[in-house]
Amino acid sequence: MIASVVVLPIWVLVGRGLFGAPLAQAIVPLALLAPFLALQIGAVAGLTLARKEVRGPRAVTWHDVRLVGPWLLAIVVLGMLVVDGSGAASGSALTALVGAGALTASAALAGVLGLLVVLAGFVIGYVQVRLLLLETRTRLGAYVDQVAQRPIVASDAVFERPGGPQAGTTIRLERGASD
Template sequence: MRRAFLWIMIASVVVLPAWVLVGRGLFGAPLAQALVPLGLLAPFLAVQIAVVAGLTFARKEVRGPRATTWHDVRVVGPWLLAIVVLGMLVVDGSGAGAGSALTTLVGAGALTASNALAAVLGLLVILGGFAIAWVQLRMLLLETRARVQAFVDEAAGRPIVASDAVFERATGPQAGTTIRIERGPGG
């Protein structure tokens, strides 16, 4: 499941912004005036999802087995699900022809609720994307710090010079010459 979630997260870079942009049209909701602001939101969401997916995949514990951790599933999964729900709530059109995927499924009585929920969820999705990117960056930095610390600790236990090293006298035109740097006349 964690391996599948990694591939879902990578595919969602393209699929979820497209869903938010035109997904409600699959339910028969009108596609009209909301396409302009959503045309600006969709690339922003794509970048946010790509950053989160990239920070997640950059971690060695994810990259090695090519599977996310359960932490990633718990943190990123609800955010991606919120983006799917957002695509169902965005109201498009005005007047009697206005609707969303929710109003198409439930009925025109849900128009006000769909509009309000879309506004709140849209803000939460964007802010949540920043928060999740920060969490994933922090996880990457903590993992990197632990790996570097382990390397330093391991290196501290090793001898600096190999015991089987052989040192021979240098040969050449300046072999045995000492170079001294002396102060000049003004210094």
């Protein structure tokens, strides 16, 4: 998950070029998208790793695999679908693999998937924050319960009987002349 912070934005930026698709005018929007994706992936990875449930065994839970895995896979697919329309040599990695007949489908899927990837990053970040807060709340509640059950013992405590020398004494705070 940590490696995906660097690898996936680079893949979206230059992955299509590895399949032979042109890399001209589509590089500008991707140069803006790649750092944003890196921040989103980094935030989700950080929130996931901040949970003790993940930190202890040093492995993500199945919930995280089901939630974050498809999102990261969608980012990989986005790197294959982004279309570069630089004149007659328009194409994407998908069109390099399947053929130029897939150019319209690739362009449509790239637009929709690009938006969904960004929105899903926000939703997954929210879910990870919520899981972190719920786990912290549970751990804090367990600690408070544990502390509340411990007896408080002070070896130098002095207890007076209810009818002792200070029974019935009232302490009153009044405003003085200096206040």
